Structures are given as structure tokens and as C-alpha cells.
Amino acid sequence: MTFLAEHFNLFRGLHIIAVIAWMAGMLYLPRLYVYHCRATPGSEMDATFQEMEVKLLRIIINPAMIATWLFGLCLIAGDAQMRPGGWAFLLTPWMLTKLAGVILLSGWHGFLAGARRRFANGTNSRSEKFWRMSNELPFLAAVVMVLAVTTEFVF
Numbered sequence: 001m002t003f004l005a006e007h008f009n010l011f012r013g014l015h016i017i018a019v020i021a022w023m024a025g026m027l028y029l030p031r032l033y034v035y036h037c038r039a040t041p042g043s044e045m046d047a048t049f050q051e052m053e054v055k056l057l058r059i060i061i062n063p064a065m066i067a068t069w070l071f072g073l074c075l076i077a078g079d080a081q082m083r084p085g086g087w088a089f090l091l092t093p094w095m096l097t098k099l100a101g102v103i104l105l106s107g108w109h110g111f112l113a114g115a116r117r118r119f120a121n122g123t124n125s126r127s128e129k130f131w132r133m134s135n136e137l138p139f140l141a142a143v144v145m146v147l148a149v150t151t152e153f154v155f
């Protein structure tokens with residue numbers, strides 16, 4: 001058995017820890033954007049939000065996404081070695097659902113990073129209501145993904 005298959009459960013644990021950090025950051029950042037909408041560009045409040053947002057993104061969200069992907073890819077390689085059908089599990093309904101969620105969350109991550117830059121140069125055009133409403137989307141995606149990977153549903 002290779003290193004990845006031998007330490008599969010360690011990678012699964014590290015993967016879940018990274019997922020928790022990524023999701024926590026991605027649920028918190030739009031909350032900052034909700035209140036940042038009330039700050040006048042160039043004001044002290046604006047500067048404080050900018051500092052909080054850039055630190056949250058660079059110290060927590062970005063590293064957590066990289067770790068989630070890294071350990072997730074290790075798990076894919078480990079699964080391909082351990083599962084009877086090898087790589088075929090990637091085309092099962094539950095894994096396809098999971099991977100669709102991964103692409104959605106990674107895209108949302110990119111959108112949030114772009115929004116931070118727009119707040120920083122005073123060009124955010126999204127409303128407080130938009131950030132409040134859209135904040136639930138990643139959580140809904142995570143619910144579907146966690147249920148998909150734990151139930152391994154098939155039609």
C-alpha cells in the first residue's frame with residue numbers, strides 16, 4: 001500500500017480541518033462587507049474594514065483553500081488506489097456532486113477576493129442586502145457536499 005493509502009485517515013482529518021477554516025472565513029468575510037457598505041470611502045472605519053478583510057483573506061481563507069485542495073487531491077489519489085474501481089469513483093453521482101460544489105466554492109472564493117479589491121479602491125457596487133443574502137450560498141453548498149461525501153449516494 002502506498003503512503004497516501006496508508007495515511008488516508010490522517011489526510012481525511014487534515015482535509016476536514018482545512019475545510020472548517022475555509023468555510024468559516026468564507027462565511028465571515030461577506031459579513032464584514034455588509035457593514036463595510038456603511039463606511040465612507042477614505043474614512044477611518046473604511047480603513048479598519050480594509051485591514052480586517054485583507055488579513056482574513058491572506059492569513060486564513062487563502063491558506064485554508066490551498067490546504068483543502070491539497071489534502072483533497074491526496075484523498076483522490078488515495079481513493080484511486082484503495083477503491084476496487086480505481087479512478088472510476090470520480091464519476092459516481094456523489095463525487096460529481098461534491099466536485100461541482102468544489103468548483104462553486106472556489107469560484108465564490110475568487111469573487112470574494114475581487115470584491116475585497118473593489119472595496120479597497122472604493123468601487124464596490126454591491127449593496128448591503130446583496131452581501132447579507134448571498135452569504136448563505138456557501139453554507140448551502142457545504143451541506144450538499146458533506147451529505148454527498150458521507151452518504152456516497154447512488155441513484
Ligand code: HEM
Pocket residue numbers: 012015016019023068069072073075076079102105141142143145146149150
Ligand atoms: C477543494 C477540493 C476538494 C477535493 C478535491 C475533495 C476531495 C475529497 C475526497 C476524495 C474525499 C474522500 C472521500 C472518501 O473516499 O471518503 C473527501 C472527504 C471529505 N470531504 Fe472533500 N474535497 C474537497 C473540498 C471539500 C469541501 C469544500 C468540503 C466541505 C464543504 C469537503 C468535505 C469533505 C468531508 C466532510 C469529507 C470526509 C467524508 C468522510 O469521511 O466520510 N471537501 N474530500
